[in-house]
Amino acid sequence: MAKLTSITPMFWTTQVKATVAFYTEVLGFECGAMEEGWAVLLRDEIEIMVAYPNPNVPFDGPMFTGSFYINTTNVNQLWEAWKDTCTICYPIDNFDYGMREFAIYDNNDYILQFGQPVNQ
Incomplete structure (x- = not known):
């Protein structure tokens, strides 16, 4: 396969x-x-x-209905670098599922999440 x-x-x-x-x-x-x-x-x-x-597909803006999750080795550093320069979807926080993360919107309104395990 x-x-x-x-x-x-x-x-x-x-x-x-x-x-x-x-x-x-x-x-x-x-x-x-x-x-x-x-x-x-x-x-x-x-x-x-x-x-x-794609010219064969109708397009009125971002069509993705989820987010793009990017794992990182230092989520706090990224948060500090971008919190005042990006449009925030949600601020940095620790979540019950064991991740410390935040999310921003890019210039097209796609959601980018950045996170790392809380225990790191």
């Missing part, structure tokens, strides 16, 4: 350049490649692609 090796989210946006700017200037990603209507963003083990919406 074929082995699945990774998953890379593809965020649809009509504002690729603004999205690249948000991820590089605010969140500390690097732009690995950019062409008209498409870019790849990289930070540590994380890869995100952004692209113009």
